[in-house]
Amino acid sequence: MRPVKFSHLSRRERQIMDLLYQHGRLTAAEVHARLPEAPSYSAVRALLRVLEQKGHVRHQEEGLRYVFLPKVPREKAKQSALAHLVRTFFAGSAGQAAAALLDASAGKLTAEELDRIAGLVEKARKEGR
Numbered sequence: 001m002r003p004v005k006f007s008h009l010s011r012r013e014r015q016i017m018d019l020l021y022q023h024g025r026l027t028a029a030e031v032h033a034r035l036p037e038a039p040s041y042s043a044v045r046a047l048l049r050v051l052e053q054k055g056h057v058r059h060q061e062e063g064l065r066y067v068f069l070p071k072v073p074r075e076k077a078k079q080s081a082l083a084h085l086v087r088t089f090f091a092g093s094a095g096q097a098a099a100a101l102l103d104a105s106a107g108k109l110t111a112e113e114l115d116r117i118a119g120l121v122e123k124a125r126k127e128g129r
Contacts, residue, residue, distance in 0.1 A: 025069045
């Protein structure tokens with residue numbers, strides 16, 4: 001499977017993908033109802049067709065309607081988006097990205113989250129030796 005290129009999506013296409021990942025599967029009418037300041041219903045259907053042509057979405061026929069689903073698993077899409085973010089804003093440095101996230105989240109992380117992060121840092125140190 002080729003890498004997921006979510007950076008090549010328009011704002012509306014990203015909004016639709018966000019909805020599909022949140023809900024798992026939606027009809028065009030359901031996407032239309034959930035989009036903020038939604039364009040026309042026919043424009044939503046056209047956007048879903050474009051996303052399908054780009055390889056991000058697939059559909060299943062259920063009776064007389066199409067139900068749309070993300071084609072790429074959420075985990076793979078998340079990894080691709082994160083890699084793009086790190087390359088674009090942090091010059092490829094995962095450390096800088098992690099530090100920025102921790103700085104922005106200061107005081108908002110639970111003890112469990114901090115323990116998990118500490119464990120990941122320790123694991124990275126051991127694997128780096």
